[in-house]
Amino acid sequence: MDCTYRLRIPHAAGQLAKVATLISEHDGLIGDVQTITVARLEAIREITVELRDKDHADQLAVALGQLPGVRVVWYHDRAFIAHVGGKLEVRPRHPVTTNQEVRDVYTPGVARVSTAIHEYPQLASRFTMIGRSVAICTNGSRVLGLGDIGPVAAMPVMEGKAMFYAQLVDIAAIPILIDTKDVDEFVDTVVRIAPGFGGIHLEDISTPDCFEIERRLIEVLPQPVMHDDVHGTAVVTLAALIAACRQADMRLDEAVVGQVGLGAAGFGIATLIHDAGVKRVLASDPNPAAQEHARARGIEIADLDTLMREADVVVATSGKPGLIRPEMVRPGQVIFALTNPAAEIDPEAALAAGAAFAADGTSINNVLGYPGIFKGALLAGAHEINLEMKRAAAWALAGLTVSSELIPEMLDRRVHEVVAEAVRQAAVESGVADLERVSATED
Numbered sequence: 001m002d003c004t005y006r007l008r009i010p011h012a013a014g015q016l017a018k019v020a021t022l023i024s025e026h027d028g029l030i031g032d033v034q035t036i037t038v039a040r041l042e043a044i045r046e047i048t049v050e051l052r053d054k055d056h057a058d059q060l061a062v063a064l065g066q067l068p069g070v071r072v073v074w075y076h077d078r079a080f081i082a083h084v085g086g087k088l089e090v091r092p093r094h095p096v097t098t099n100q101e102v103r104d105v106y107t108p109g110v111a112r113v114s115t116a117i118h119e120y121p122q123l124a125s126r127f128t129m130i131g132r133s134v135a136i137c138t139n140g141s142r143v144l145g146l147g148d149i150g151p152v153a154a155m156p157v158m159e160g161k162a163m164f165y166a167q168l169v170d171i172a173a174i175p176i177l178i179d180t181k182d183v184d185e186f187v188d189t190v191v192r193i194a195p196g197f198g199g200i201h202l203e204d205i206s207t208p209d210c211f212e213i214e215r216r217l218i219e220v221l222p223q224p225v226m227h228d229d230v231h232g233t234a235v236v237t238l239a240a241l242i243a244a245c246r247q248a249d250m251r252l253d254e255a256v257v258g259q260v261g262l263g264a265a266g267f268g269i270a271t272l273i274h275d276a277g278v279k280r281v282l283a284s285d286p287n288p289a290a291q292e293h294a295r296a297r298g299i300e301i302a303d304l305d306t307l308m309r310e311a312d313v314v315v316a317t318s319g320k321p322g323l324i325r326p327e328m329v330r331p332g333q334v335i336f337a338l339t340n341p342a343a344e345i346d347p348e349a350a351l352a353a354g355a356a357f358a359a360d361g362t363s364i365n366n367v368l369g370y371p372g373i374f375k376g377a378l379l380a381g382a383h384e385i386n387l388e389m390k391r392a393a394a395w396a397l398a399g400l401t402v403s404s405e406l407i408p409e410m411l412d413r414r415v416h417e418v419v420a421e422a423v424r425q426a427a428v429e430s431g432v433a434d435l436e437r438v439s440a441t442e443d
Contacts, residue, residue, distance in 0.1 A: 002031065002078045003057040004048045010069040011043045018067060023049055026060050048078065087159040088175075122436040125198065125381065133172045134374050135197040136161050137190050141181055142206035142229075142264070145319070145340060151177035154204055161203060161228075164367050168416045169375040173201065183209050187216050194221050198378045201370065202227040207264050208289060224377040224385045230268035232369040235390050237269045237336065238276060239397035240364055240406045241313060244334050247403070248356040250312065252278060255334075258311030259283040260304065260344065261318035262290035269315055271297045276391050282307045285318075304328075316344040329353035338364055363406045368397060372416040376423025380433035385423075392426035393419050 009015050023030055029050040036044040051057050057075065065072045096102055103109050117123045125131030140154035158175030165173035174197070178189050186209075190200060200223060202214055210227050217225045226232070245252040257278050259270035262285035274281040274297065282302045283294050291301045308314065308328040314335045316324060321342035329335065329345070331354035337343035340361040350358035373393050377385055396419045400408040408415045427433040 001053060001057065002048055002050055003060075003075055004032075004046050004078050004081070005061065005064060005075040006036070006044065006046050006073040007064065008071040008073060009043050009045060011038060011041055015069070016043075016045070019047070019064065019070065022063055022067060023047070023060065026063055027052075027056075028060055044073070083156055087156070087163050122434075125378075129172055130196060131198050131378060132170065133174065133197050134165060134199040134201050135176045135190070135193060136173050136201045136203055137176045137178060137186075138203045139178050139181060139186060139205060141204070141209070143204045148206065151179050157204060161201070161370070165371050165374070168367075168411070168413055169371040169420060171371065171375060171378070181209070183212055183216075186213055187220075190217055191220060194223065197223065199223050199374050200225040201374065203229065205229075205264075207267075208293070210264050211267075211293070218384060222383050224374065224382050226370070226373065226385045227264065227268075228366060228370045229264040231272070231385070231390060232366040232373065233265045233364070234268035234272040235369040235373065235393045236364055236366050236397065236407065237315060237338070238272055238391075238394040239368070239401070240336065240359070241273070241315070241334070242394065242398035243401040243406055244336070244357045244359065245313065246398075248332075248334050250334065250356070252313065254279075255312035256280045256282065256310055257313045257315070258302070258307040259299070260307065260314065260316035260323070261285055261320075261339075262287065262294050263317060263319070265338075266315075266317040267294060269317065270294060270299050272387075272390060272394075273315075274298055275387050276394070282311055318344055320344060324350075326350070326353040329355050332356045334358070336364065337361075359406055365407075365410055368407055368410045368415070369393060369419075372396075372419025373423050375416065375420035377427060379420060379424040380427035381435060382427040382432045383434060384432050386427075386430055386432055388426045388430040389423045389432075392422040396422035 009019060020030060031048040031050060034046045036046060051060065061072050061075050064070055096105060113127050117127065136158045138151060138154050138158060140151040141148045143149050143154045143157055155175060155177060162173035162175060165171040176193060178186055180186055194200060200217060200221065205213060214225060214227045241252055257273050259266050259281065262283055270281050270283050281299050283299045284302055284304045284307045285291055295301060312333060314333055316337045317339060319339050321339060324337060324345040326349050329350055333355050335350045335355045335358045337345045338361040343360040347358035347360050373385060397408060400415055400418060
């Protein structure tokens with residue numbers, strides 16, 4: 001956790017150094033340091049420290065308060081500060097300041113627009129927010145590494161997803177919390193609210209329900225549907241693997257790829273890598289149903305020892321820290337151990353054991369994937385997000401990665417614009433675009 005401490009510190013040489021030394025002695029990692037005021041005898045500073053948990057934060061606060069002359073004014077978990085009042089709000093795109101503007105946006109003008117949409121429904125994408133909006137639908141049954149915490153507790157995650165849509169690609173994304181674990185009820189609910197949105201983003205739904213829900217919604221809805229945990233994560237992982245293999249002087253399409261763990265993310269990664277042209281993909285998972293699901297998509301099932309022995313590239317999303325022992329690493333392998341917060345193997349340990357390249361989950365973030373993928377789909381008026389569009393997104397990301405990095409900067413809007421354009425073009429070329437439904441997201 002990241003905790004900010006507001007401290008009153010004597011304004012004398014060496015006092016700030018004493019504070020920093022104490023933080024280090026208590027295993028804290030200093031981040032931001034902000035000076036609030038400086039007086040003749042005292043300075044007020046806010047110091048952000050990365051810590052293990054709340055108990056660790058409390059212990060550090062006590063220790064800081066025991067330094068001569070230092071007083072802890074307050075300390076707060078930064079995540080809670082950032083969430084006060086929620087992270088989203090709805091605002092009009094243009095202010096209404098005159099009676100003429102009232103006539104334009106409401107009566108009598110709005111009636112003409114409604115009549116036009118009634119006669120030509122495809123106009124809704126241009127003259128309402130539908131064409132630049134996405135519903136983020138969840139039942140909270142598999143949230144991050146927290147498990148089944150329910151839809152309301154999942155809301156901070158959904159708000160976070162929506163923030164990145166707005167900031168990175170100007171899409172209005174609305175969290176939709178669906179309080180049911182019944183697949184039929186979930187699907188029926190999404191179908192009923194779907195007319196108000198240009199796309200359906202599924203999030204944090206447990207397996208195997210997430211696969212069935214996505215399949216059924218794709219079958220019945222005219223707009224693109226994508227479960228981000230499955231496909232968004234897979235796209236970013238594929239992009240990172242392309243970059244890693246480039247750095248390791250290895251051709252991904254000629255490599256044997258091993259996927260450890262076949263949950264939502266693992267299944268998505270394994271199938272996208274296979275469908276994108278890798279000839280042999282192995283997978284290891286103790287769940288017989290997950291194994292059968294993977295076999296049906298052309299994935300070979302192997303035990304962990306066999307996978308580690310035969311795979312040139314290993315991706316692990318098992319949820320089991322320390323699962324991969326250093327002695328299991330084969331010299332020259334590329335290893336992505338993506339379980340957070342503790343990976344299947346520490347990247348430094350994998351490199352020391354002979355891996356040519358190693359990374360953990362801190363390097364792979366699906367924020368690089370879903371905004372541009374959905375923006376591109378909306379720009380094309382696409383009725384689905386197909387393999388060609390996902391593959392185009394991955395190669396676009398890989399093409400933007402500089403030689404010393406694994407993925408490009410996720411907060412760079414230009415990255416997402418390039419991804420969106422690649423996805424739009426792939427939708428057109430693969431025949432799933434509908435130019436009559438193209439949105440006004442560029443207006």
